[in-house]
Amino acid sequence: MARWLLNILIISSRHLISLSSQQETSLCFCKGSSEWIITADKHFNESNWSCFYKKPVELSSSKPLSFSTHFVCALVPKKGHEGGHGIAFLVSPSRDFSHAEATSYLGAFNASALESSPSSHVLAVELDTIWNPEFNDVINNHVGIDVNSPVSVGVASASYYSDMKGKNESINLLSGKPIQVWVDYEGTVINVAIAPLKVQKPSRSLLSQHINLTEVFRNSSRLFVGFSAATGAAVSDQYIVGWSFSTDRGSLQRLDISRLVEVPHSSAPHKKLPIILLVCLSFVVLSLLA
Numbered sequence: 001m002a003r004w005l006l007n008i009l010i011i012s013s014r015h016l017i018s019l020s021s022q023q024e025t026s027l028c029f030c031k032g033s034s035e036w037i038i039t040a041d042k043h044f045n046e047s048n049w050s051c052f053y054k055k056p057v058e059l060s061s062s063k064p065l066s067f068s069t070h071f072v073c074a075l076v077p078k079k080g081h082e083g084g085h086g087i088a089f090l091v092s093p094s095r096d097f098s099h100a101e102a103t104s105y106l107g108a109f110n111a112s113a114l115e116s117s118p119s120s121h122v123l124a125v126e127l128d129t130i131w132n133p134e135f136n137d138v139i140n141n142h143v144g145i146d147v148n149s150p151v152s153v154g155v156a157s158a159s160y161y162s163d164m165k166g167k168n169e170s171i172n173l174l175s176g177k178p179i180q181v182w183v184d185y186e187g188t189v190i191n192v193a194i195a196p197l198k199v200q201k202p203s204r205s206l207l208s209q210h211i212n213l214t215e216v217f218r219n220s221s222r223l224f225v226g227f228s229a230a231t232g233a234a235v236s237d238q239y240i241v242g243w244s245f246s247t248d249r250g251s252l253q254r255l256d257i258s259r260l261v262e263v264p265h266s267s268a269p270h271k272k273l274p275i276i277l278l279v280c281l282s283f284v285v286l287s288l289l290a
């Protein structure tokens with residue numbers, strides 16, 4: 001069983017944070033280096049980024065793949081820019097996404113993934129803020145499930161079922177506020193739910209899709225789990241502030257919402273930075289059983 005929980009902060013916009021001196025707690029493999037790579041920089045119109053947990057999930061033929069994850073992210077638009085493009089939770093046998101493209105490919109895919117037999121195998125759950133009808137997007141503000149291609153197999157406008165009110169409530173992904181995301185895969189069904197920070201996991205999923213991941217990852221013996229994000233002419237600072245993952249749903253560690261870092265506001269003065277750095281460098285793995 002693989003199980004881990006971490007409170008992390010991906011910082012964007014011109015600040016590189018090196019974790020190389022933190023061997024013990026250097027948890028992520030990031031594109032090109034062991035550093036957290038910036039998602040957006042005002043000097044570059046397009047940027048892509050991906051980051052994976054260093055330990056893979058080992059697959060075995062005796063036990064079919066299942067997993068549960070809960071993370072908290074925030075997409076903060078840059079002042080004077082349209083916000084975009086979004087962030088994706090990834091499951092893939094490879095953690096080399098150097099061939100992935102920015103903008104609507106979310107740093108997870110490239111144009112050749114649109115071909116009928118894509119060379120990469122990846123499951124992505126995307127929080128996407130730009131409307132690309134060619135990718136099956138229903139609206140700019142949406143959540144999608146993608147298998148090997150940015151053309152979503154399941155998509156819904158960003159909302160959650162409010163158990164208190166007994167109805168769906170929409171969520172603006174670009175509000176800059178933290179958003180909780182749950183992804184559960186068991187049997188051959190993947191369920192995705194989102195909710196604002198203070199709301200419990202909704203009893204009804206936003207997306208429920210039949211996908212046989214054993215089929216998708218048939219030739220793989222291990223899978224990496226992580227995130228990607230991209231910007232284009234539309235720019236946001238995109239953060240993950242907490243993440244818990246388990247291959248056994250019952251063992252998923254609770255994310256302590258009260259201990260999450262406060263998401264910096266895009267207009268926040270830079271003097272807030274030391275606080276962010278402190279949190280970044282002191283994140284801990286509370287549990288890691290492999």
Ligand SMILES: *[C@@H]1O[C@H](CO)[C@@H](O)[C@H](O)[C@H]1NC(C)=O
Pocket residue numbers: 043044045233
């Ligand atoms: C970024 O986009 C703006 C507006 O679309 C354009 O004027 C500028 O040349 C672009 N810069 C780069 C480096 O591509």
Ligand SMILES: *[C@@H]1O[C@H](CO)[C@@H](O)[C@H](O)[C@H]1NC(C)=O
Pocket residue numbers: 031032046047048049097098099100101102103
């Ligand atoms: C995506 O990332 C790779 C590796 O860092 C880089 O070579 C490539 O230029 C990036 N693409 C875009 C569109 O930013």
Ligand SMILES: *[C@@H]1O[C@H](CO)[C@@H](O)[C@H](O)[C@H]1NC(C)=O
Pocket residue numbers: 099100110111112113119120
């Ligand atoms: C697209 O990604 C695949 C792997 O996923 C890679 O083999 C291919 O070279 C990439 N294509 C381009 C045009 O970068």
Ligand SMILES: *[C@@H]1O[C@H](CO)[C@@H](O)[C@H](O)[C@H]1NC(C)=O
Pocket residue numbers: 156161167168205206207
């Ligand atoms: C609420 O959202 C779910 C998931 O998108 C959908 O299946 C359901 O029809 C919606 N319910 C209402 C009352 O709109």
Ligand SMILES: *[C@@H]1O[C@H](CO)[C@@H](O)[C@H](O)[C@H]1NC(C)=O
Pocket residue numbers: 187188212214215218
């Ligand atoms: C999923 O795919 C695997 C590999 O092709 C197959 O052995 C298994 O029976 C499939 N599961 C279901 C429920 O269809």
Ligand SMILES: *[C@@H]1O[C@H](CO)[C@@H](O)[C@H](O)[C@H]1NC(C)=O
Pocket residue numbers: 215216217218219
């Ligand atoms: C697995 O490998 C076989 C043989 O190389 C290939 O035919 C098949 O398409 C692969 N399956 C997947 C899901 O990649």
